[in-house]
Amino acid sequence: MMSQEQNKLLTSVGPGTPMGNLLRRYWIPVAATSELEKKATKKVRILCEDLVLYRDLSGNLGLINEKCPHRKVSLVYGMPEKDGLRCQYHGWCFNQHGQCTEQPNEPETSTFKNRIKTKAYPVQEMGGLIFAYMGPDPAPLLPRFDGFVVGNAVRMIGNAVLPCNWLQIMENSLDPIHTEWLHGHYHAYVTGLKGETQEVAFQRKHNKIAFDSFEYGIVKRRLLEGQSEDSDDWRIGHPVVFPFMLAVGSGGLGSYQFQIRVPIDDETTWHVWYMAYAPGPEVAIPDHLKEIPLYNVPYRDETGEFITDYIDGQDIMCWLTQGSIADRMDERLGTTDKGIIYYRQMLKKEIEKVERGEDPIGTIRNEKDNQFIVLPLERKKHHFSDGFESVFKRFQTRFSPIIDDVVDLFGKVGVK
Template identity: 35%
Template sequence: MMTAAQNERLTRVGPGTPGGALLRQYWQPVALLDELEGDRPIKPVKLLGQDFIVFRDDTGRYGMLDRDCPHRNADLAFGRLEDGGVRCLFHGWLFDVNGNCIETPAEPEGSKLCTRVKQGAYPVVEKGGMLFAYIGGGEAPAFPAFDCFIAPDAYTFAFKGFLDCNWLQALEVGIDPAHASYLHRFFEDGDTEASYGKQFRGASADSAMPITKVLREYDRPEIKIDAVDYGLRLTALRKLPDDQTHVRVTNLVFPQAFIIPMSSEMTIAQWHVPLDDGSCYWYAIFTSFGAPVNKQQMRDQRLALYTLPDYMPRVGRFNNYGYDSAEQRAHTYTGMGHDINVHDQWAVESQGKIQDRTREHLGSTDKGIVAYRRLLADAIDAAEAGQTPLMVVNAEQASAMTGPPSIDGVGPGDTWGNYWKDADRKRRDASEWASKV
């Protein structure tokens, strides 16, 4: 059982905390490219308890700066985007994407004050329709050659959503293979042909059986955990009739992402990014190995549950997550609709702002969560000792990290270990873009 001190160490992320010091050594998603479209491409961002602005300047460069102007701390989120940077409304001071103060127009003619002023600035890169920023000191780690980062734009779609709870409990739902048979149980099987863009609504690869039926009728998975160079691989096995096995391979990418199957053709890479100790965003890149992604359909489906501009959920504590007792009796296990994001949102938010892990009683199916917490605690210790933690990698190391395979399918019961590898290879060979990598 975890102590209160251990729970604090793993969950707190603000400046000066051990957990926060670790997470600052990694690239963090901070915005969708969609958020910087339109006539005012600037937005405030909170990350790990600190306040920033993310923007695109009038030359097309992306940048991230500290939110308060270094002159007298006015809010740069309201600044003017002009003349190659962000201009503070208070006195017109102008800062570029590198934090250089390039004008102090209210000062006397010939003043050199701007040469002595530097605004906090942070590297920003675009990957898969999202902006990632690095706010740690020293050199940023390299990005692994994962599918979500190397697939062409037409084959990826990015989205996000707010969660009113600590990042760690939000992440842990994704490395719990057993919960899907209950939390995401549907009492009726829908049309698998109409499942595009919806998780747990289609059929598994190499099978006509709806995944809803698999989860409902075979609810005691055997779970295997393997340590890999990027974190953990989790394999959930469900024995089916006729000596077949449902095989679901998911991945924990350290420190705070998982990569899971969306359908037989699509995967989801999802990060859980702390705004502060008590709230986070999930950011996801959906990657298709088959046809190009129908981005408009995917976006419309998700905007049915989230409001712009802040990607806030339309259901939550404030309206009991849309709970309907009649639906719970007859249609879904939760009574909270057919979108699994709502189910997961209830599960993690109902634990409180920060889950009190001193009161939990873990079972054998929680082995992935136990393994991950051990990795996280070890990495925090390593960072405190000045050592290089897991997944802080250089370009050579990152280039060798590919995939990772993420499969949901049905194969022969006695060769499941080869099945998922063969299924991954088959999908890649048939892919317009992945076959060329």
């Protein structure tokens, strides 16, 4: 049980808040690269800040304050130039550093533009996503985690804007036991109501769970009924990459799956499901699978009811029914909630480090440490033992426009 002050500490992400200051020390996904293919700008709200992402005519990316400092109109409707974004209202132009470079109607001798600068953040592309760094200089390196940079892979990105705080979504990832019930027994109940019978691997009882810190966050491990301690689920596990990403999949089988929880504001989260499937360097990827689609993941049906016959929809139902910000002042944690407690303690510890002027966990500043970061990941994950095609149908991947092609590609190379 938390006090109101403690709950606010961990859930408030705006500028100047302790948690907001911590999250701003990390590179944050703000858009998919494909979102700027047909238009030059995109409105972005991240960590309670309203911004505009743009690509200029030279191909440079910029992320600046949405409101023009002249008359405060939205630059989402601005026009791309060779070196910046031009305001549609009076023609003021701003480069990727937020510097005003031109004011067409001011006298030619005027130096007024040199004194006008708007808020701007550095952005980088990686693996089909655009990341921003919103913290103090010098910026750390953008971590090159395996799934983002693995070669010869088919990639796809699912996304949903969810009306709840980011923390209750992340805490779900530190709660292994929920898989046994929500994705096991409840899944069987829901599909049974539809006249279907599915025996899923998630239903097996957890005999033990454990959590260990590592260089980039927390590794969670589970020992299921009938498993030996030599199983990958217990011996290796899979990581929660601090502060807002879960890595799952079976790296040894060429499957990398990241769930990224991006705080839009205190009561809204952009949830990103990032998938990379690498069948091996010798397999030719068809041209139509080299593009990276961005697709929406629905979680309510036409009547407004939650869609709960797939794994991620079940999670979303639980996240949203906790309320826009979960009431931790009235919760009752049990022994199986030790992962949640561990994660909250890590959040507080890292907030304190930032307040002392130190780098938080996972900060990378040396290029040689950032070539290809292999995350600890089970090669033989029990929950994926039903085979790729069966797994795809139970997760949000069923909504991907290319999922049938991915299943077919893996089938041809002998991965079932």
